[in-house]
Amino acid sequence: xxxxxxxxxxxxxxxxxxxxxxxxxxxxxxxxxxxxxxxxxxxxxxxxxxxxxxxxxxxxxxxxxxxxxxxxx
Numbered sequence: 001x002x003x004x005x006x007x008x009x010x011x012x013x014x015x016x017x018x019x020x021x022x023x024x025x026x027x028x029x030x031x032x033x034x035x036x037x038x039x040x041x042x043x044x045x046x047x048x049x050x051x052x053x054x055x056x057x058x059x060x061x062x063x064x065x066x067x068x069x070x071x072x073x
């Protein structure tokens with residue numbers, strides 16, 4: 001969704017006939033998308049080991065992949 005919104009925003013910015021409603025709608029969708037992107041980045045960042053940590057410091061349960069199904073755990 002973020003990529004599509006970036007393309008749409010570029011089109012709107014190039015259009016001299018764009019309305020305030022069109023810009024407001026696109027900005028609202030971009031805000032939603034950015035909120036989702038931030039949530040994912042925060043979640044993934046929280047799973048990163050602390051600086052200076054070695055593999056021996058990591059709990060094996062923390063190594064579960066983001067896309068593993070519960071059955072694979």
